[in-house]
Amino acid sequence: MEKECDVLVVGGGPAGVIASYVAVKEGKSVYLTDTKIYEQIGNKTCGDALSLEHTEFLKEKTGIDHPTGKEVSDTIDTLILATEKIELPINLPGYVVDRHIYGQRLLKIAELEGVSILPQMKALRSYIKGETVIGAYFKNLETKKEEIIKSKVTIDCSGASFILRKTLPKGRFRKIETNLLQDEIVPSYREIIRLRDDHPYHNKIYLIYDNSIPQPGYFWFFSKGKNELNAGIGWKLSKDEKGNSMRKVYREILHKYYSPDSYEILDGRGYIIPLRYPLLNHVANGFLTAGDAACHVDPSTAEGHGPALVAGYFAGLQASQAIEGGEATTERLWNYNKNIFMNFGLNHLKKQLLTDVITSIKMEGVDFIFKRKILTTEEFSNISEGGNLNILSILEKIIRSSPHWGYLFKLRTFSKGMKILPDFFNRYPSSPHSYNSWLNEFFPWYQSIRNKIL
Missing domain, CATH: 3.50.50.60 (FAD/NAD(P)-binding domain)
Structure with missing residues (x-):
């Protein structure tokens, strides 16, 4: 047929x-x-999770309305990146749908x-x-x-x-x-749980980087409304992590926050995410x-x-x-490529470098950087958007980095990479005929930045 x-x-x-x-x-x-x-x-x-930025784009371009009514489990105003010692809030309005x-x-x-x-x-x-x-x-x-x-x-x-x-x-x-590639695949597991009492995660997404999770994986809490949570875990697939039971690690971390008798499982499922730059x-x-x-x-x-x-x-x-x-x-x-990179693709290439930094320095490195004030949250936001570290404060940061000067080197490499990336995509070829020459220049450079960070 x-x-x-x-x-x-x-x-x-x-x-x-x-x-x-x-x-x-x-x-x-x-x-x-x-x-x-x-x-x-x-x-x-x-x-x-669904960000307001993207539903506004959809409304503007197509007229399709934002999520509403029963489509919305909760609204979001903040993304929290949390380790066992610190919490980094990032403004991120949107929905849990x-x-x-x-x-x-x-x-x-x-x-x-x-x-x-x-x-x-x-x-x-x-x-x-x-x-x-x-x-x-x-x-x-x-x-x-x-x-x-x-x-x-x-x-x-x-x-x-x-x-x-x-x-x-x-x-x-x-x-x-x-x-x-194998390390570009993230198996994940999540449950919808109903709690005996309400939770403190309304209007927030919590991404929790626990030392028991292979980096750069994390545990999460998303509010599903009063007394309900979407709780889950995921990490990159690699031969070194095949022995870890994802559900076992998930349960151990969940029970740090909620005892087994304080919730019931409404739904539990696994799934796969392709996690890399576009x-x-x-x-x-x-x-x-x-x-x-x-x-x-x-x-x-x-x-x-x-x-x-x-x-x-x-x-x-x-x-x-x-x-x-x-x-x-x-x-x-071909112009579809340009539209992707102009809208979110370039930003995702930058965020790949940020993920590489976290993978490399691990959670103890993240804790060290903020505890020693090698980076403030404002500086972290700045370099995440492609800015450089303040040259006048470099000597002070070197002193504070002792004995982990490698952390500062990785952050500077990350920051430099973020500044150069936009230039490559300003020069993204306007037709497929010059794509190979552009790729042969861009890809070795990008991989070299990633290798220096990792």
Whole structure:
């Protein structure tokens, strides 16, 4: 069985739903597929945070309203990065959402606009002709039969599995990454718990860096409203950490805050997050990728919901514009890359360096830096945004760093890297023809900065 459309979107998460909505608004015929039954599309296991910045973007660009009513478990004003000794507050207005209810609203908005929803369709692989993606192969989970959907543009929003991107033949799609390294994958576990008494985490997200968690992993608390919490844990997958039981470590940390008889478990699930800087190129002939499938998760907080909404908007728009210009070649889709880096991609590349610093100096290093006042919270915010350390205070900081001068070296390397990064992306190529020369300059530099930090 074979279907055809202008735009095929694989995956009904936030990136996929918004990409399909935008494309159909642009007058394109759109199929949106998902493995789940219709009623479960959007029901993703995660930390449930969504920043106000991204919902405002969505409202401005599409008119879709902010989360409201039962979609909102609690509001957020502050992100707290906590170790066993210090707490670093960061202003971060937003929401803790019910992903299922909010996701279903977005799905119905897209469907009402004209998107054809195809549930219970398991994507198997990309459909390739020469050096162009012309659709995808699926297994219909209801009929158990294989089906083909052909399209002018295929958008991979399949999440952490990135099933379409990973099945692109590497020899014919050299400009786009088709794999993930083991240490770019974060297995996680979370529970929704109901407490006997209310909790102190309203309007806050707590990311807790506990010494029992392999770095740069963390434990979290997100408020789900009165007496309920989303509590979870995650760390990067590596051969050195395979012996650790995630649920065991989770339970030990949870019981530092709540005794076993003070809560009941409403739901518990594991999931996988691709955690690294975004793809440096997201497009190929007839192909785009967005959301978790494109590594759009914030490397420092693992928040991927908001970036997925933004990426979905630009993916749907770029796919539509490419079709209107004729054949959807890599060149006609290329501006999608620029839009990603201008909106959140560059910031995520910076945050990758911040995560590398935390990985390298570990929690005792973070505690040391702030306890000795090597950094103030204001200076930390400054270098996080690409500023340098104050030269006039360097000597004083060196004295305070004793005997851990290496911490200061890593912070200065991080700060210098943050200042240079924007220049590379100001020079990001305007077409795929000069991409390889740019990549050959940027990638060795970026890896050298990371290696010096790590």
